[in-house]
Each structure stands twice: as C-alpha cells, then as structure tokens.
Amino acid sequence: xxxxxxxxxxxxxxxxxxxxxxxxxxxxxxxxxxxxxxxxxxxxxxxxxxxxxxxxxxxxxxxxxxxxxxxxxxxxxxxxxxxxxxxxxxxxxxxxxxxxxxxxxxxxxxxxxxxxxxxxxxxxxxxxxxxxxxxxxxxxxxxxxxxxxxxxxxxxxxxxxxxxxxxxxxxxxxxxxxxxxxxxxxxxxxxxxxxxxxxxxxxxxxxxxxxxxxxxxxxxxxxxxxxxxxxxxxxxxxxxxxxxxxxxxxxxxxxxxxxxxxxxxxxxxxxxxxxxxxxxxxxxxxxxxxxxxxxxxxxxxxxxxxxxxxxxxxxxxxxxxxxxxxxxxxxxxxxxxxxxxxxxxxxxxxxxxxxxxxxxxxxxxxxxxxxxxxxxxxxxxxxxxxxxxxxxxxxxxxxxxxxxxxxxxxxxxxxxxxxxxxxxxxxxxxxxxxxxxxxxxxxxxxxxxxxxxxxxxxxxxxxxxxxxxxxxxxxxxxxxxxxxxxxxxxxxxxxxxxxxxxxxxxxxxxxxxxxxxxxxxxxxxxxxxxxxxxxxxxxxxxxxxxxxxxxxxxxxxxxxxxxxxxxxxxxxxxxxx
Numbered sequence: 001x002x003x004x005x006x007x008x009x010x011x012x013x014x015x016x017x018x019x020x021x022x023x024x025x026x027x028x029x030x031x032x033x034x035x036x037x038x039x040x041x042x043x044x045x046x047x048x049x050x051x052x053x054x055x056x057x058x059x060x061x062x063x064x065x066x067x068x069x070x071x072x073x074x075x076x077x078x079x080x081x082x083x084x085x086x087x088x089x090x091x092x093x094x095x096x097x098x099x100x101x102x103x104x105x106x107x108x109x110x111x112x113x114x115x116x117x118x119x120x121x122x123x124x125x126x127x128x129x130x131x132x133x134x135x136x137x138x139x140x141x142x143x144x145x146x147x148x149x150x151x152x153x154x155x156x157x158x159x160x161x162x163x164x165x166x167x168x169x170x171x172x173x174x175x176x177x178x179x180x181x182x183x184x185x186x187x188x189x190x191x192x193x194x195x196x197x198x199x200x201x202x203x204x205x206x207x208x209x210x211x212x213x214x215x216x217x218x219x220x221x222x223x224x225x226x227x228x229x230x231x232x233x234x235x236x237x238x239x240x241x242x243x244x245x246x247x248x249x250x251x252x253x254x255x256x257x258x259x260x261x262x263x264x265x266x267x268x269x270x271x272x273x274x275x276x277x278x279x280x281x282x283x284x285x286x287x288x289x290x291x292x293x294x295x296x297x298x299x300x301x302x303x304x305x306x307x308x309x310x311x312x313x314x315x316x317x318x319x320x321x322x323x324x325x326x327x328x329x330x331x332x333x334x335x336x337x338x339x340x341x342x343x344x345x346x347x348x349x350x351x352x353x354x355x356x357x358x359x360x361x362x363x364x365x366x367x368x369x370x371x372x373x374x375x376x377x378x379x380x381x382x383x384x385x386x387x388x389x390x391x392x393x394x395x396x397x398x399x400x401x402x403x404x405x406x407x408x409x410x411x412x413x414x415x416x417x418x419x420x421x422x423x424x425x426x427x428x429x430x431x432x433x434x435x436x437x438x439x440x441x442x443x444x445x446x447x448x449x450x451x452x453x454x455x456x457x458x459x460x461x462x463x464x465x466x467x468x469x470x471x472x473x474x475x476x477x478x479x480x481x482x483x484x485x486x487x488x489x490x491x492x493x494x495x496x497x498x499x500x501x502x503x504x505x506x507x508x509x510x511x512x513x514x515x516x517x518x519x520x521x522x523x524x525x526x527x528x529x530x531x532x533x534x535x536x537x538x539x540x541x542x543x544x545x546x547x548x549x550x551x552x553x554x555x556x557x558x559x560x561x562x563x564x565x566x567x568x569x570x571x572x573x574x575x576x577x
Contacts, residue, residue, distance in 0.1 A: 002027055002080045009368045012087040012539050013069040014038050015556035016546070018516040020368045020509030027083075030556065037554060038064040049355050051363055053375075059362075060085075066551055067091060067542075072366040084366040087542050093549065095153045120219060127221055128242075128250050133159035134548055136240055136254035138228050138481070141170040142189065143526050143533040144260035145211055148220045149190050150541035156548050159252070160215075160222045160260075161242055167215045167222060168208030170262075175288050177314045178204040180530075181306065181423040183339055186346035187530040188357045189214055190537060201425075231257055231482050237522060256544055259478065260526045263418055263494060264471030266480070274447040278465065282447070285311055285468040294464050295319035300452065302444060303468030304330040304400075305419050309427035311466050312436050323460055324431070325452075326440040329400040331410045331421040332428055334390060337383055342411070346531075361535045369415065369496055370509060373408050380409035393432040400440040405500045415511065416495055417502035419470050474525050475513070482523075490518045491559070493525050515540045519559040 002008075008021045014034040021030045040062050048059035056075040063069065067087040074082040089095060096102055104116070114122075127133065135151055137144045140162025151158040164170060171178075180187060180202045184194050187202065192214055194202075202210070215222050225245030231238050237255040244250060267286045275282060281294075285307045291299075291314045299315045301308050304326040315322045333342075344350060345360040355363075367375075380403045384391065394401060403409050410421045422428070430436040442454040451461040473494065479487035490513060497508040510516070513525050515536040526540055527533065546553050 002083075003076060006079070006081050006083070007368045007370055009082070009084045009365070011085065011365065012542055013064065013067055013071075013085040014040075016517075016543065016553040017555050017557050018510050018514075018536075018539060019557050020370060022370060022509065034554075034556060038066070040064050040069075049353070049359055049363070051366075063091065065091075066546070066553070068094075070362065072362070074366075082366070082368065082371060084368075086362075086365060087539070090542060090545055090549070090551070093154070093545065097153070124221060127157075127159060128223075128252055131157070132253050133157045133221070134254060135159075135256040135258060135544055136161065136228075136238070136252055137258045137260050137526075138477075139170075139260035139262070139527075140164070140167050140211075140215070140222055140224065141260070141262060142211060142530050143262065143528065143537070144258075145215055145218075145220060145222075146190050146533045146537040147258065147260060147526050147540060148222070149214075149218045150537045151544060152218065152220060153191070154541055154545045156541070156545055158221065159254075160220060161226050161228055162222060162224045163227045165225045165245070166208075166212055167224060168211035171204045171208035171211065173289060174204050175311065175314045176290050177317060178310060179425070180204075180207060181335065181425060182529065182531070183343055183346060185348070185351065185357065185360075186343060188534060189530070190534055192217060193357065228481055233520075233522070256522050256524060256547065258524045258526050258540075259474055261474060261477050263474070263527045263529070265474045265476035265493075266472050268467075268469045268472055270467045270469070272444045272447050272452070272467075277449050278447045278452075279449050280463040280465065282465045283467070285466055286471075288314070288466055291315045291318035291320060293318075297321070297463035298451075298461055299323070299464045299466070300325060300460050300462040301466045301468055302327070302452075303470070304328060304422075305468060305470065306422050308466075308468035309422045309424075311468055313427045313430065315464075315466075316430060316436055320464070323437040323439055323462075325442070325444065325454065325460070326400055326438060327443045328420065329402040329440075331403055331413050332394070332399075332401050332424055333380075333383055333410055334387055334424050334428075337387055338410070338423055341382060341386075342379060357534075361531070365535065368509070369412075370507075372412060373406065376408040376412055377406075380407060383409075390428075390432075394428055397432050397434065398438045398440055399428065399431050412498075416498050416500055418494055419502065474527065478523070486520055486523070490520055490523065513559075516543070517555050517558045 002024045004024045006024055008027045010019050021027050042063045044061055045058045046061050054074050058073055060071040068089045068091055069085055070088050071085040073080050134156055135158040137147055137160045140160045144160045148158050148160045183200050184198050188194055227243050229241045229243055231240040237253055238257045240252045242250050242252060267284045288311050295318050297320050299320040299322045301312045302325045312322050312324050345363055404413050413421050431438050442456040445453045445455045451459060453459050473492040475487045475490045475493055493513040495503040495512050497505045499505045515526055
C-alpha cells in the first residue's frame with residue numbers, strides 16, 4: 001500500500017523515538033518490528049482542515065497497546081506517499097484537560113484542610129531534600145518552561161534550574177532593541193496562549209516578563225539564581241550538584257537529565273590572531289546588551305546571521321559608524337513577504353479559517369523534512385520574483401546573498417545549520433541605503449591594534465568589534481557539566497545530515513539528538529524556537545512519562561550507547577524499564 005519512495009514519520013507512537021523511515025522496504029521492516037508489540041487498532045478517518053496541494057489525504061486516529069494516536073496519510077496514485085503517526089496520550093494516563101481537568105477543591109468542611117498555597121509551599125520546601133525530582137531540566141527559558149509545564153500536567157515531578165535571577169532573563173539580558181522575528185501566532189506556549197491583544201512581534205523584555213508570568217501561573221517548580229555545577233551517572237539515574245542562589249550546594253538524584261539550554265551550546269571562542277592586542281572593545285555577540293556606550297565610535301560586526309544584523313542595527317541606532325563583515329552569502333527575506341507567504345498556517349487569517357495553533361502544528365508535523373525541499377524551492381522562487389527590486393538594491397550595495405546550496409531557503413537552512421540567515425526587520429534596508437557599510441566575501445585574517453585585516457587584504461579601522469560567529473553544539477554544554485567522554489558519546493545536536501556546508505551526512509531524517517533518546521541513558525536535549533519547543537515538549541514529556549511509569553517501551557533506531565551496543569529489540573532491558 002506504499003510507494004517505493006514513501007516516507008513514514010513516526011513521532012513516539014510506534015518507535016518510541018522521533019524517526020523518519022524512508023522507502024517501502026524500510027517501512028515494511030519497521031512496521032513488522034513495531035506493530036506486533038504496539039497492537040494498533042481502531043484506525044479511523046477524522047475531520048480536520050484541508051491542506052493545500054493534498055487532495056488525496058486524510059487525518060487519522062488510532063490506538064496502540066500504550067497510546068492513543070493521531071496521524072495523516074497522503075496518497076498518490078492510490079498508494080501512500082507519506083504517513084505520519086504521533087502519540088497524543090498514554091492510555092490510562094491522559095493529560096487532565098478539558099472535561100477531565102482537576103477539580104481544585106473538595107466542597108466540604110474539613111478541619112485538616114490544606115489550601116493550594118500551603119500545599120505548594122510544602123512541596124517546594126521538600127523538593128530537592130526529602131523529595132527528589134524525577135526529571136531535572138537545565139535551563140529556564142521557553143524550552144525548559146514548556147517541558148516543565150507538560151510534565152506537571154502529566155504528574156511527573158520535575159525541577160527546572162535557571163542560573164539567571166529570574167525566569168525570562170535569557171531574553172531580558174539581550175540587546176535592548178531585540179524583538180522576536182516570528183509572529184505571535186507561531187510563538188504560543190503550551191496551555192497558555194498569548195491574548196488576542198498581544199503584539200504581532202514581541203519585544204524581548206515583554207517576552208521575558210511573559211515567561212516569568214507563565215512559570216508563576218502554571219505553578220512550575222523553578223530554582224532561579226541557581227547553577228548546575230556537575231552531573232554524573234549514578235546507578236539508574238544521576239547525581240547532580242546544584243549551587244543555589246544563597247550559596248548552598250544541593251545534590252539532586254533525578255532519573256532523567258534534560259539540557260534545555262536553547263538551540264545552541266557555549267559561544268564559539270574568538271580565536272583570531274592578534275585579538276589580545278586590540279585597543280578597543282572586542283567581544284562575542286552573546287555579551288552584547290546595550291550599544292549606546294559606542295555612540296560616535298567605529299564599529300565592525302563580523303558575521304552574516306540574525307545576530308550580526310540585529311547587532312549592526314543596534315549599533316547604528318546608538319549612533320555608531322557600522323561596517324558588517326559578511327564572510328559568506330546570507331539567506332535574507334523581507335519580514336513582510338515571509339509573513340504573507342511563509343506563515344500562512346500561523347496567521348490571523350488561519351485563525352479565522354479555524355486553524356488553531358494545535359492544528360497548524362499537526363499540519364507541519366505531517367510533512368517530513370525530506371519532503372520539504374520542493375515546496376521551499378517554490379516558495380523562495382515566488383519570494384525572489386516578488387522582491388526582485390529589493391534583492392537588486394542589496395546586490396548593488398555589495399551585500400552577498402543566496403537561497404541555499406539547493407535553493408531551498410531560510411527554513412531548511414535553520415534546520416540544517418541554525419546559522420547564516422536573516423528575516424529582514426531593518427538591517428538590510430540600512431545596508432541598501434549605505435547607512436551600514438558591507439564588506440563581503442572575506443573573513444578575518446588578523447586583529448590589529450585599531451581594527452582588523454581581512455583575508456583579502458582590506459583593513460577596517462574600529463573602536464569596537466563584535467564577533468557574531470555563532471555557537472557550539474548543545475552537546476558541548478554536556479562536556480562542561482558531565483564530562484568530555486559523555487559529550488562525545490552523544491555527538492552533535494541539530495542538523496539533518498543533508499550534506500550541505502555545516503550539516504555533514506549521513507542523512508538523519510530528523511534533527512540530531514533533539515527531543516528523543518540519545519546514546520547516553522537518561523540524557524536528553526530540548527530546545528529551539530518557541531514553536532519547536534511548544535510542539536516537541538509534548539513528545540519528550542510523553543517519553544519521560546512512559547519511563548516514569550515503567551512501561552515496556554522499546555526504542556527503535558536509538559544511537560549506539562556508551563558501550564557500543566545499539567538500541568533494538570532489547571531496548572526495554574537496556575533502559576531498565
């Protein structure tokens with residue numbers, strides 16, 4: 001019933017993993033392996049929104065021995081070309097939502113009554129001492145908070161540790177002019193959507209305040225001003241040393257350890273020759289907060305991604321004389337054009353059509369990454385034609401741009417490398433007008449006492465140099481907290497194995513190590529933008545809930561473990577379930 005080149009995308013329902021299985025033979029083998037255990041039943045077509053370009057398709061519901069599931073099948077010439085299956089709930093342990101929401105109180109007189117706030121205070125006083133979290137989440141940004149909210153709804157004790165003094169500080173601490181580049185409909189958090197009066201593009205301080213309010217409203221267990229010093233495997237779990245804000249060091253013993261530190265690891269080191277001799281200010285973009293102290297100064301911004309463009313604008317607004325060093329071509333698209341053509345599912349028009357954020361997420365999840373290229377090429381061809389004058393002005397100003405090695409544009413580059421793209425919210429207009437100078441096609445050869453020399457021999461004088469040179473992979477954060485061997489055993493996070501620059505093969509089909517079992521038992525990664533965090537927090541929470549319950553799950557396609565064994569039929573025994 002499948003085409004030879006069909007793709008089955010399974011999100012935890014059958015493989016207890018996030019996998020794309022390519023081709024009829026591989027689909028057959030995986031179904032033969034998983035269906036006998038899963039015992040799927042109750043397949044039925046259900047109502048849902050139509051998807052443009054997919055006339056022969058249907059939304060599905062089904063059950064397995066362990067989960068209730070949701071899916072989509074797309075036919076071509078009477079056979080399945082794509083199938084998506086997704087776990088929605090663990091049967092018998094569904095999220096208490098809607099008609100099954102918690103009652104909150106018992107309406108009777110009780111001399112031993114404990115109020116909600118009393119119960120909360122008692123829980124928090126015991127947490128980390130008499131009571132241990134099953135899941136420790138490192139990072140209190142949108143990823144950590146979204147996962148914490150999902151786990152709380154599922155009844156899994158979880159603690160979020162944030163090194164900043166307040167939830168949301170990861171946004172507040174960034175440069176003053178930052179706003180989200182994605183629209184509000186794309187950025188909702190789980191369970192608590194932005195109000196209808198919320199701005200389309202959220203300023204960073206408002207985003208920080210929203211996250212802080214979110215943690216409070218959803219009663220999440222969160223230690224702020226606290227730092228994870230070290231973690232090590234101990235028995236079936238972890239021993240994790242945390243320094244609290246008052247200096248007390250506490251040892252926690254969670255079973256699961258989740259790194260929710262964003263989409264990246266530590267900043268890339270500035271390793272340019274002569275950097276120590278520079279007489280001005282030289283720092284990585286992660287340290288950029290307020291450009292006003294550089295008014296009237298000569299500023300050089302090295303990089304061609306989102307941070308480089310935003311920092312350049314911040315410096316220009318502060319009154320600095322700005323030059324951007326663009327080492328390689330960037331993918332750039334006007335915000336207005338992308339919102340109209342690329343965010344149709346996440347828009348006010350979509351809401352009017354009845355496409356909620358949950359439906360939009362499902363529509364997106366039903367398209368495997370391997371099948372995205374054709375549609376993205378067509379999208380960027382439309383963008384290129386619509387904004388031809390815009391791109392001509394940028395080219396005339398010396399700005400280097402392309403649409404990716406295979407012309408697939410911004411979204412796929414974000415998934416493959418998380419670098420080298422920009423949604424234009426102002427910087428490129430300044431570049432086209434000559435307000436921000438551009439030096440493209442060359443990197444940094446050396447730093448001089450009062451500037452830098454490029455690899456093509458050009459010399460740029462500067463009082464301040466901002467290195468917008470990106471970040472390391474998330475597994476490098478593991479090296480600093482666990483050890484180097486564990487970080488290397490996990491390997492890099494993010495990327496699809498597409499073979500383009502910065503995303504070496506082999507083909508993965510899904511993002512490396514994200515939201516799914518890794519080669520190290522009990523070690524997980526969760527991150528990405530608000531939309532990715534929102535959707536995938538559910539998939540990760542379901543996996544953690546299953547482990548908490550001790551369900552007999554078998555993980556298909558897990559990477560090789562530390563001892564070299566590969567997860568397969570003996571997965572339940574290896575994981576201790």
